[in-house]
Amino acid sequence: MTRAPAAPRTSRRRHDREIITLAVPAFGALVAEPLFVMVDSAIVGHLGTPQLAGLGVAAALLMTAVSVFVFLAYATTAAVARRVGAGDLSAAIRQGMDGIWLALLLGVAVVAVTMPTAPWLVDIFGTSDTAAPYAITYLRISSLGIPAMLIVMAATGVLRGLQNTRTPLYVAIGGFTANAALNAGLVYGLGLGIAGSAWGTVIAQCGMAAAYLVVVVRGARRHGASLRPDAVGIRASAQAGVPLLVRTLSLRAVLMIATAVAARMGDTDIAAHQIILALWSLMAFALDAIAIAGQAIIGRYLGADDAEGARDACRRMVQWGIVSGIVLGALIVVARPLFIPLFTADPAVQDTLLPALLVVALSQPVAGVVFVLDGVLMGAGDGPYLAGAMLATLVVFAPVALLVPTLGGGLTALWWAMALMMTVRMATLWLRTRSGRWIVTGATR
Known part of the structure; x- marks a missing residue:
């Protein structure tokens, strides 16, 4: 036993x-x-x-x-x-x-x-x-x-x-x-x-x-x-890339909307937003590394007709994403007195930045799951679903973010909207992986 x-x-x-x-x-x-x-x-x-x-x-x-x-x-x-x-x-x-x-x-x-x-x-x-x-x-x-x-x-x-x-x-x-x-x-x-x-x-x-x-x-x-x-192969590569192009453009639209909203709030808010966005991008590099591993591993398992191996790898990578997100979030909180002065000495920017930064720290475990599942579905060649899910996320995020200047809450509210965006992404990706429809085995999808 x-x-x-x-x-x-x-x-x-x-x-x-x-x-x-x-x-x-x-x-x-x-x-x-x-x-x-x-x-x-x-x-x-x-x-x-x-x-x-x-x-x-x-x-x-x-x-x-x-x-x-x-x-x-x-x-x-x-x-x-x-x-x-x-x-x-x-x-x-x-x-x-x-x-x-x-x-x-x-x-x-x-x-x-x-x-x-x-x-x-x-x-x-x-x-x-x-x-x-x-x-x-x-x-x-x-x-x-x-x-x-x-x-x-x-x-x-x-x-x-x-x-x-x-x-x-x-x-x-x-x-x-x-x-x-x-x-x-x-x-x-x-x-x-x-x-x-x-x-x-x-x-x-x-x-x-x-x-x-x-x-x-x-x-x-x-x-x-x-x-x-090979014209046929090049055309097939282009067709496979179109859904991922839609996904990428939708994600960039989210970031552009967030920056535009921050700019409307004033110089202090946009300065603080740019600092947070730089740190958020740095955290994304760490989580994206796990996603890249997921693309390679999942693709290999599915090509080998090992559906169970793909499921096991997906579960383990989700655990990695959650733990990595917790660690990164804790690092943001612990190290904030050290790195905030490196970016700005303006007390107004620092005061604006701090509460929004804590929102980013709290949302890192969610981000960890999002990056991992994004990588899993990319590895499975599930591009059309990823495109649709990101478009749906943009539709949810855009009105919420654009209402922030009207409803108030400042930069912190904007980054809560970003956290909502990541939560919606996690929900759409989680539902897909739970359904098992992404598991299509064989040398080609």
């Missing part, structure tokens, strides 16, 4: 090892990504305020353009992981190549749109006359790196699907280091100013894309996978 729980304990240990092996390197790679912008900001900031302002506008536009296509990583991870689970590595890499070719095509299209419209895009942000020329220069040059950035996304999805998150970590570290060195050398060494910062980032991004392609091409040759573009 005492030996009966051994199998469940063994299963939990196996899942824990898989989650840690995939999530820890994934977290490192995720954290490295925003450091690119931080390095650019630190170096350009010493050139002058107009240059830094121009960089801020251009960077916001670039990050928006790239983040819209995050489905290149998510959809590719799920599709490749299913093939891996089915034991067909050649087809897995072939599937990944379709995603990479799609990334290249989309990247070229974005460049073709961005280059001629750069002045208009900068103008709609209300950029000052002194900052606009720098923003246009940085945007036009940096847009040349967008195809490389999208290739990096798709190739990252390939490697995650192959259960390899270490290589993306190494490439991210190498890219960050190269970006820092190139920026310093081109901006100050050659005196190229903000253009040097843009060129340094483009070169670093192209180097990262090249490193990924070397790894993928070697794998393709080893397993006899074709590298040539």
